[in-house]
Amino acid sequence: MRRGNRTDTALGLSYPRGPLTRVLRILLHTVVVVIFAGPLLALLVGAFGEVTSPTEFTLIPRGFTLGNFTRAIDRDVLLYLLNSFVVVGGGLLLQIAVSVSASYALARKRFPGMRLVFLLILSTMMLPEEILAIPLSLVLADVPVVHVNLIGSLWGMILPVAAWGFSILVMTEFMKEIPVELEESARIDGAGELRIFTAIVLPLCRPALGVIGIFGFTMIWDQYLLPLLVARDAGQFTLPLALRNLRSDEEVGLGVLLAASLLALLPSVIAFLALQRQFMKGLTAGAVKG
């Protein structure tokens, strides 16, 4: 393998030139990191420091204290965090199960009306919560046929995200690649439909499960409008939704917001770092497919 060739990248930057360009490059990289990661790092620093006003929000630590977190806990942040985990846990489990099941039918079966179903699923990606906000809030207050009121219940935040077009499409594409022979030999051995699905197809889908898992997680964790429509009072707030009410505190000032924001940020960052490879895979797939 050739290293450091001038034609390896568009800018040819990996080719080592004079010390000046090297310094310039390091400088540029530092600036870029400070601009994009700096504010989040300042959040980390500030959450553990004595930061009472916005003018003290910097990368330089101001003392060390856990006071922001104890104040945040006094103000029910753990409840909000728990709500968030319930919504993301329940929503994601359902979303993955529903996606895998639908993809199995779309990728492995052929049946009349299949193209129409596929188009319908595609079309749901043009119908996000924002566009449907007004009628969705009415539907949530009185679900058709069963007449259940989901306002004020975490189910109202879980059920609408239990099916996601993006996951179904990514999973379907992946399942199409699995050789049919495996499935057919299992069928000869007398395996039933559900058994083929769970014992043959599912284990082979593990890489794609990572992709839809990490995307589903960030999608549900980022939900704002849906919890806003569903929550009746603070008892059902998710953590992102609660931040608005934690902007200041008479004891620790801004610190309480920084502590709560850090807790709202960490799960998605950890999930992303753990599943980075799958995330990148889904990213390019999503951009190309829409």
Place this chain on the structure above:
Amino acid sequence: MGATGTRAEPVPPTAPPGPVADRPRPRRRPQRTRWRGAGTAWLFLAPALLIFTVFKFVPMGRAFDMSFHEVRPYLGDLWVGMDNYTRVLTDEAFSSAIVRTVVLAVGQTGGSLVLGFGLALLLEGTAKHLWFVRTAVFLPTIVAMAVVAEVWRILYYPGPDGTVNSVLGWVGLGPSQFLNDEDTSLWSVMSVGVWRGAPYDMMIFLAGLSGVDRTLYEASSVDGASIPRRIWHVTLPALRPVFAILFTLAAIRGLRVFTEIFLLTNGGPNGSTEVLMTLIYKVGLERHDLGVASAGSVLLLLATVVLTLAVRFARRGRDSKAAS
């Protein structure tokens, strides 16, 4: 998930004993099994279709229905024809919100694309530390919008010793009122969008850049072309489809911008950042004028559908060239 594997599942009566092994054509499903298992297929699709119907298609139907009515709870809805649409399209608040939405969507999208492309050029390569820089730069994209908005509210603190104002002070600019001033609020919101959008575009561009034919770079450097000329004549043309896709996708997403406005300014000050979605939210859920709010939603949906279909048709022409 695992336990279901052990449950005995009767073989569906429609399923024949299974294809014989001596078929000479592998891969493609044989014709005779074509409609086999249609019932099972619908069974596997049922949960997704049920949820989509209840939470997507029924609300969409309700939106269409309400948009032609004056919605009066308990009294029964009144058919008003196109009145709600006329009101949305002629009302001053709505039309200026639509203009602002388009300005914001185009500005955010364009800014993210340019900055994202610059970042991609700067951070392209296989060195280990580049991977670290790219990951750090990418973080804003995965953090929940609510956190991003709160962080930027702090950074935008309007006093002269606010964070962004301090930085501007170093280069002799500012102090600015940012979100608190009618003249700067929309630009401030737009910058947050660019900050969060550019890293996403960067990652897609990086995937595209790795697909650019390296022999073209070699050829151009043999010909003595400078780096800017090489980017202009080789890199940019190779990435054109990526640009087109990213632009339209982000523009579509930009039209329904809600959370950042709701948290950063809630449409203020003095309506200077009121976009279509925040206005629909207020009209529908605070003023309970469901008919007009629905008409606004339907128009937003139509714009989305038209743009999406336009992309699909445009892409069908030159397929397969897109970032792989």
